Amino acid sequence: MSTASNGCENTLAPEEQKKKIDEVRKSIGPISGKLALFCSDASISRYLRARNWNVKKAVKMLKATLKWRLEFKPENLRWDDIASEAQTGKIYRSNYKDKLGRTVLVMRPSCQNTKSTKGQIKYLVYCMENAIVNLDDEQEQMVWLIDFHGFNISHISLKVTKETAHVLQDHYPERLGLAILYDAPKVFEPFWKVAKPFLEPKTTKKVKFVYSHDPNSNKMMEDLFETSQLEIAFGGKGSGGGFDINEYAERMREDDKKLAAFWMMVKDYYCHHPESGTEEPPGVLCLDTTNSGSDSDAEKASSVAAAAADNNGEEASVAGDDIFKLPTQHE
Known part of the structure; x- marks a missing residue:
């Protein structure tokens, strides 16, 4: 059963939400790689909430975003690309x-x-x-x-x-x-x-x-x-x-290294698991080098980041969003 919030926004029961999410997935059709990663249940849910759980409107909105991300490539932006805008x-x-x-x-x-x-x-x-x-x-x-x-x-x-x-x-x-x-x-x-x-x-x-x-x-x-x-x-x-631009630039460059490592790890996953289709990669790809609880994870992230720096700027083309924290299973 759905209930109205403030007379304008519907709140759905979990099973109804899941049904709506599945309807959006069906309407979007088969997708893979970066777009599949972007379209997690949590991400689709945000588009549905933004359109008051109207599937048709949410699909239209999501498709527009997928097209935008393919063209704009926000996941490829790095500090040096925008540093001049950040100076002040x-x-x-x-x-x-x-x-x-x-x-x-x-x-x-x-x-x-x-x-x-x-x-x-x-x-x-x-x-x-x-x-x-x-x-x-x-x-x-x-x-x-x-x-x-x-x-x-x-x-x-x-x-x-x-x-x-x-x-x-x-x-x-x-x-x-x-x-x-x-x-x-x-x-x-x-x-x-x-x-x-x-x-x-x-x-x-x-x-x-x-x-x-x-x-x-x-x-x-x-x-x-x-x-x-x-x-x-x-x-x-x-x-x-x-605001200290030098200190901030250092923080952002460290974040960029983690992101570059993430993209390459995801690219590596899909290169070795082409059969995965629209399935999200397992939670082991979640990158947290600050508190991973595993030296091997941190070492791997460090080595992958170094590889990214030596790869002539060629990084995996994977969309950003909540995919930075990949679930171990579909939400």
Whole structure:
């Protein structure tokens, strides 16, 4: 039985959800390799939830994403591809998470340093892929902290905003847990009125305006984050008072090595198991070199990453998303 949530969103029983997921798989048809990996049950479920469990609409949305990923190849993006966009810290993944274990992405519009829509979207996609791979287990969503200190209207582009909304809503559905607009000035209000129609109603409900002078806002931030970790700019007491491009570049390059190793391990699996078809590779391919519990796993990841670096930049073409944490069996 399905029940209505807030009068607009259906919540289905687990068996009904599984049935819907299977219907989507049937409609999509046979797929293999990177697309099969992308279309895990968890991934399909997000597209169904984004379309209120309407199979036809979810299939259309998912097919559009598969086409986009084949053309855009977000899984192939590496730090050196987008480093010029990242220099000022206009978007970065924080070194802390919220109390629910959600990855936190910080955005500072006043730090915008380029005018290239293509470059800005490429960097956005890189940040999303990186944030996803750093999600805690069983966590699908992330938090955006948007710092408006020093903001003026020249820092944002309506064209980039529209494209950002398109990419995030259409190709990363149900990834947003919360967006906090911190100390947004009055001058932002007219832009918000123009930009808001580009967002779906369920997305706008996740957008919260927070003000440092408001006790209720401060209480909300304390409920969401450990104040000892939260940056000072957001009312916290964390030691990280600013963005260090050299330190951040090092973090991202380390993540890139792990990703390169993952892609090559998956490619190796399919090369030796062509009969696997649409089956996901076993959980042994899950890559966690920081706490794998196995020296051999870490050594293998290290050697594969080195091989990737020596492979003239040719890496396995495998889609990203929740596939970075492969289940040992279908969910």
